[in-house]
Amino acid sequence: MSSSSLSASSSAFCGVSHPLAPYGWDAQWESEFAPYAEQGCLPGRVVRVDRGQCDVVTADGVLRADTAFVTPHDPLRVVCTGDWVAVDPEGGTPRYVRTYLPRRTAFVRSTSSKRSEGQILAANVDHAIVAVSLAVELDLARIERFLALAWESGAQPVVVLTKADLVPEPVTLAYLVQDVETAAPGVPVLSVSAERREGLDVLNAVVGGGTAVLLGQSGAGKSTLANALLGEDAMDVQATRDVDGKGRHTTTTRNLLALPGGGVLIDTPGLRGVGLWDASSGVGQVFAEIEELAEGCRFHDCAHESEPGCAVLAAIDSGALPERRLDSYRKLMRENQRIVAKTDARMRAEIRKEWKRRGAIGKAAMEAKRGGPR
Structure with missing residues (x-):
């Protein structure tokens, strides 16, 4: 798309003149869709997915489309509600979703x-x-x-x-x-x-x-x-x-x-189970105050359990941080590590290394308690 046409498209989206504008269509989506428009495809947004087919709202209304061309083995790359897609033009039976545009969020x-x-x-x-x-x-x-x-x-x-x-x-x-x-x-x-x-x-x-x-x-x-x-x-x-x-x-x-x-x-349907999926930064954002406190810990790899100079434990002792928050933080971080470790060999190795480190600390503490070598 030329700079002049993109500029014209941008000005058109200052209002709601485009039929898909109420569904979130904007100049950026228009620009990303341009290659598929040249192939004769129609833009649309997925409003519902059901067993290999989906309902797509287009400028001409809602149509039923088949997703057979977008069914990879990776379940995170299937068509889902909210996707912007390229759909076959009118005339084909069935009509297919050819691809979806890169997602801004997921x-x-x-x-x-x-x-x-x-x-x-x-x-x-x-x-x-x-x-x-x-x-x-x-x-x-x-x-x-x-x-x-x-x-x-x-x-x-x-x-x-x-x-x-x-x-x-x-x-x-x-x-x-x-x-x-x-x-x-x-x-x-x-x-x-x-x-x-x-x-x-x-x-x-x-x-x-x-x-x-x-x-x-x-x-x-x-x-x-x-x-x-x-x-x-x-x-x-x-x-x-x-x-x-x-x-x-x-x-x-x-x-x-x-x-x-x-x-x-x-x-969305009610979610009984809400499992994390590689959400370490999300957990860090929810518990931003804990991660900020952790920067003041004596050791950069502090687990906030019994280490000396732990700023997080000090905040709990002073009442500045509720102990429930730390317990929840630990639980979500452990769960996220387990999920990531199942698909990440490097993470699995780091977790095993951490287990060994904690085991050595526990053994040294027991020996010190018995009066043995420290």
């Missing part, structure tokens, strides 16, 4: 498979909305887990505390928000009541103009929240159990929907 988790495969949940996301129900006791460790995946994806996370109308005391609600803010440094934390339509204007302002993915456990109120943002009952809603606040999977597929006030929402 939300990935590990599967429960023993093969340690990753699963991509959504692509080209600007905001990751982590929905947390206030109808049950807060699980801060689970929130931290969601946030680690969100930061790793490249999206900006937002924690939304749903069903705020079930917390009658404003003081209690303020304390709950504060607890979550402690577990989510640098992340906006909003309390919302979809039933009373409280807090929705703030959330709309946060996600408007970009693509947001809605995440959370079953029963977190995601479908109700999605309906409130859409202004219509587009998603089915089911009641949660009174015993534990859990719900059945209301949403069974990932669906991309344009919001009336601007922006795009990807609704």
Whole structure:
């Protein structure tokens, strides 16, 4: 594409003149798609994927396309909801997705498979909305887990505390928000009541103009929240159990929907398991205060367990750092190392070396305790 045509394309996207602009199409996507446009392909965004086929919204409407040409062995490279794709022009039966454009962001988790495969949940996301129900006791460790995946994806996370109308005391609600803010440094934390339509204007302002993915456990109120943002009952809603606040999977597929006030929402099924997938930088961002404290430790490879001169342990002793935060940090880091080690020989060697080092330290401590050589 020439510089003049790209400039004209950029000016066209100052408004919403392009049919795909409400779905996030912009001058940069236009430029990246140019080679496929020359081949006669049509641009579109995947709004739903289902067993080798997908629904794609194009300038001519929503069409069904086959993904047989984009089915590599790597599960992270399959077509997913949120992808921008090149589709065959009208006339072919079936019509095929020929490729997808390079993803700006990708939300990935590990599967429960023993093969340690990753699963991509959504692509080209600007905001990751982590929905947390206030109808049950807060699980801060689970929130931290969601946030680690969100930061790793490249999206900006937002924690939304749903069903705020079930917390009658404003003081209690303020304390709950504060607890979550402690577990989510640098992340906006909003309390919302979809039933009373409280807090929705703030959330709309946060996600408007970009693509947001809605995440959370079953029963977190995601479908109700999605309906409130859409202004219509587009998603089915089911009641949660009174015993534990859990719900059945209301949403069974990932669906991309344009919001009336601007922006795009990807609704996802409730996630029972949220495994990390090579998310070390995401974990570091969630626990930024611990990593900052670690810079003051005497030893650069300090494990923050019993080493002398550990700034992290000193912060716990002084009360500046909650011990729960360190426990959660250790757990997520260990889990992430195990996932990476299954596909990274160098990481496996480093973990074995660390085990030997700790074993030697423990043995030396026992010998010193018995009065033997130190």
